[in-house]
Amino acid sequence: MITLLRGDLAQWRRIRTRMPTPQAVAAAADARAAGDWRTAAALADTDVDLDLDDVRHRFGTEAAAAIDEDLHHLALDLLLWHLPRHHGGMTTLRARTSAVLAPRAVDHGTPLLRVRLPLSPTGPQRLLLTVATLADLNWMRNRWYVAPRQTWDVRETAALRAAWGCSADRPPLLAPDGTPLPWSALGTGDDAAAATERVYLMLAAGDYAAAWRACGIELPFTDTKALQRGSGPPTCPVGLADEIRAVAATFTERPRFPAERVDTLFGAHLNVSVGDELVAAESDPHDYNEGPPTVASGPVPADLALLHAGLMTPGDLHPLLRAALFPTLPPALPGAGVPSVREPVPESAVGEPGAPVRVRCRGEWHLVGVRDGALRLHGHDADELRREQALRVMGGASAGCFAVRDTWLTGAGRLPKALAAQRTRVRERMLDGDTDWLLDGLARGVVDPLMRDGSGWSLRHMAMWVDHPRLLPLLDAAGLPVDARDRIGRTPLYVALMNGGDIALIRALVAAGADPYAQTVHGASAIEEATYRSSRGDRALLNQLWDDHRAAAGR
Template structure:
């Protein structure tokens, strides 16, 4: 178990670093306090498709008023911290899943707030907020996000959700220090039981940990309590969440989202709760890609990934650096402000944060023509200080005739095509630009272009140009400038994919695709495998309306 957790820690550190930056969280909080929930959602990279008047006409005034009240207290920047992530080593959101923000009651009949995650882990990392119903979710993969993960009125429940008491968190003293070993798990109070759960999880005794939380797992293969490669299931606080979901949705069966089926009895619940997990061999497992009639997908085993507190124990038999969850935060100051207030109420508030700025342009010394040459980025282009324009033109001619580039010219080729090796500083710049764009940091990109420290003609290791990546940012501010800087509208990556193709494949915004078409993009530009954008829009799209593209 601990090996799995330690393997996940670097990924979760990156995930937390890629959450909405502090200055955005602060701006969203200000908008929410001013009553502008739509602006707060926009800052949290969320597209809102909600017509409150239409909701009122469909569900009635009382239900619409309750939904609008939830919207006024909706903290999407906190929800970002709790959304499931892709498990393939990436740090982007888990694709094709919806988080349902259930009301306090009557979720089976009334309107529900739904947050739709992206179509693809390689697509724009943006959310979509709309209104749906329990019945309309039948063909979707979805789960219930507990209210303390998104409602500012209930975030103090974050402490109790992980077994904490009003005065302290599990395994920690009121001032946040580790409890002495002789005080761990002693007594019959709730906090002591929670400490025993954590210690049993640490020791790998998963069945005992679940039983300590009130789950009957006597007939369960212990290996089924651990999802392969993503850390163990964490039962702390889960029983109360399951009971709440069962009550709110008026259903006797609550399921988790991923994996095969596992039967678990929870006291005081209407009927057995079926918990999916990996490693089982049921003949008729539930379909993990769709909700079933009378069933409810709920946060299950992945809950354990969301706790943000590193725990250190110094006692025989327990590693001195035990981190019970893969979050990687070292201080309360690293947490979301609402999480810090709930988990560490005595910790001082974070100072105001300023937006990050692009770093200085990369520079490298390259062995070329028997000596060391300087290569750098200046005035939006890669510059080779020791070569004249005539030499560059001659090299391009030789390369077109089949010649091989070396030295500075090999660096130039790798920088503008994505093929070949780059100096370390240049590789780091490529990763930083891709990272910032993938997580929607348009101001950072625009400042870098304006200051001349980002070259519009650069490519990543896939051969993607900045125009390929423009679907991740505010493309309305970016596309035409990139085209003016010389990026082809049908720039090809290593397998012939154009920006239009990638957008159609990965859930890019339809307006981004329309803009590319208006700028001359070819809807039938084929990849090496014969596919093209309009084909993808017609035959491999079930996510959005792309009729305007599929007919071309």
């Protein structure tokens, strides 16, 4: 029944297993306690582009002191739990979006802490912490929303109980010890959690308008039409009215909530009443924010739904989130909780790299597997391999083990499920930024440096996710071309530019001979993408790329 409120629990379970490790969370807490907020940020995979002396020079001593105070209480490892994710089953963060950390008060010249999410859902999954003003945010033309303080300020995490409609001792859907309540028991009682559960039941029944009115939000219609498009779970209005009032008071202007939550039947704009406040909603989810701040809103919190479905326990939560939701439970031990991103599930469950896999070939079962750094066909001798190569030269089609090898090296075709799981394993560990794991697998010969994923991406395409200075020399030694093409002709240089790869990787690829004019099957090229990024503010990139290309060509 919980899937009536959240039909994406499988995606969110995968997201939760890929959060920072318990050790990283504990280390970040220790760093904050010691006043070292930069180390705490680094442990949450966040780059910092922020100079307090510059803030003091531009905005004054008082503004710099306020920023410094918030930085010392900023838990980016907790904010990660609340950041929006890409739709469609992916575990990556929503692209081209920024979270503005809710300030105490603001005008158009007030410096704001801004956490910028990745440029692309398939790009490096690192955050960027900067300072911006409202004028900067409007000029940058990126989506942004106001992140409530309970989602990032360690002094105010207990406020999450009210924001999520919890009682003093338990959250909705759950008993005080985290035990899921049966569906038939929801909404009974007069405590805050029971009142929230009644709203949940209205949402599950499709009575959206009544649910919103129960939360103090008046709508300009009387029937029970959906308040969002059919592809997403119902928006939960619990706590939304209070958040709207808080944002309106802080920014001294009328806020709005995300466009994708509103049915297009209501036209370009929909005004709803929250007490004496009006809230605007845009009907185009791809609109950029220009002026009015967007209020954080969404479906029933994924963590509550996961706990109710038995897919998580309170011990799996971030310690600060656990303390907020379950105040009567004993405090979590240091380093406890938070499923490890490095070992989300046993290796055998998703494919241990190098493990032999059975393949049906010529009416028999053969074994294939990565050994000594390459996919080996254990059921075929050297003469058979030479005959197969001659067949391919004459235009023949491969089958059995040889078809599997072709797919492994190109990405085109189907792999046995276990081998596909090994390929996914490598890709996900790289996306997590786990360079040590990857280099260990390459050193042991259980990761093939010439493998491709289903899109035809090579390890060079994926180098933007890891510590590329350590990886690229190994790929060079393995003979992987610098302009290796994926299935639609994209080179590693093009992919890095498209997905927000850092300038050091881009320069390394160009220095190695990457062609910025190489075109995809659609006629796009790296030089065009660099020009586009230059027009969006990264003005030094195009000149740097061009200078590096000329220098490499002159050698």
